[in-house]
Amino acid sequence: MKVIMIKKYQKYNVDEVVEVSDGFGTNFLIKNGYALPLNENNRKKLEIKKEQQKKEFEIKKNDALNLKTEIEKLILNFELKVTNDIIHGSISSKKISQALAEKGFKLEKHTIPHVLITSLGITKIKIKLFKDVEAELRVNVKGIYGK
Structure with a gap:
């Protein structure tokens, strides 16, 4: 049967x-x-x-492919305090998710991998949007130098 x-x-x-x-x-x-x-x-x-x-x-x-092209055009800018060449703080995946939401990108929580950026400069993060579709997000961290 x-x-x-x-x-x-x-x-x-x-x-x-x-x-x-x-x-x-x-x-x-x-x-x-x-x-x-x-x-x-x-x-x-x-x-x-x-x-x-x-x-x-x-x-x-x-x-997902359309969203990928829009995300790859984007550069998220963050600032961290720097004193005596020591970086204070970090950029987490939660902050990245909030910044993307402010720009109009509403992504599922699991799409952004767990990251903790503690260095200055541009960091590339892979975001899984769909099966076999990954976007590369650029995150630029600048230092605010103070005393």
């Missing part, structure tokens, strides 16, 4: 067509809502669902 999985169960993934024994398919998977029987109507629904997922994936990937 062939069934379409609608919930993950052990080694079977969602939207996967699997061959199982008649008893297991009917008495457990279908009865408990893990699967639907494979028939022409359910097969068409599965194909439509996969097409929609493919379109959504492409749209999200294109959005």
